[in-house]
Amino acid sequence: MPTPRWVAKANKFGLNRVTGFIAPWAPGWAVVVHRGRKSGRTFRTPLWAFRRDGGYVIALTYGRDSDWVRNVVAAGAFELETRGHHYEVGSPRVYHDKTASDMPLPIRVMLRYVLNAPDFLSAEVVREVTPSR
Numbered sequence: 001m002p003t004p005r006w007v008a009k010a011n012k013f014g015l016n017r018v019t020g021f022i023a024p025w026a027p028g029w030a031v032v033v034h035r036g037r038k039s040g041r042t043f044r045t046p047l048w049a050f051r052r053d054g055g056y057v058i059a060l061t062y063g064r065d066s067d068w069v070r071n072v073v074a075a076g077a078f079e080l081e082t083r084g085h086h087y088e089v090g091s092p093r094v095y096h097d098k099t100a101s102d103m104p105l106p107i108r109v110m111l112r113y114v115l116n117a118p119d120f121l122s123a124e125v126v127r128e129v130t131p132s133r
Contacts (some may be wrong), residue, residue, distance in 0.1 A: 028107065030056070030082035034071045043068065048107060049082060055124040056080060056089060057102040059111055064094045064119045077126070086130065089123040096120075 024031050030049035035042055045068045048059040060069060072078040077090040098118045100108040111117045 024081045024084070027083065028104070030058070030080050032058070032068055032072065033079035033081065034068055035075060036067075037071050037074050043071070048103075049080065050103065050107075052102050052122070055091075055122055056082075056087075058121045058123070059100070059103060059107065059117060060094070060119040060121055061111070061115055061117045063117070064121075069094065069121060072121070072123075078123070079129070080123070085128055088126045088129050090126045092121055092123045094119060094121050 028048055028050060030047060032045045032047060032049075033042065034045070048061070049056045060066065063069075072092045073094065076092065077088065078092065080087045080089050096118055097120055098112070100111045100118065100120075102120065102122075103111060
């Protein structure tokens with residue numbers, strides 16, 4: 001059972017505002033830039049992401065039914081900002097891994113024993129892009 005939805009809603013207005021400043025450059029963090037399926041609005045979601053085999057693996061701490069997950073899977077692509085780089089990524093795939101084998105040990109322990117969050121999203125880097133700021 002991933003982190004409860006009420007925590008996600010609270011974080012949306014609290015913690016995400018803080019991590020949103022840290023995530024684009026801090027190791028282990030990233031910002032997923034995606035469009036809403038219904039609204040078409042652009043959203044920025046800070047989260048844990050790690051480089052693996054030509055792409056990134058993202059821990060789904062709020063589960064596979066989170067809005068941002070459904071948005072990127074439906075679109076088939078999204079942008080990722082991490083460690084000062086901006087990437088276009090594609091082929092998002094949600095998968096289940098109780099061992100959290102693609103995560104570094106401290107994150108693996110947190111996901112397995114504290115958050116009980118066994119779902120992940122992998123995506124391939126298509127190309128590095130220049131941020132439009």
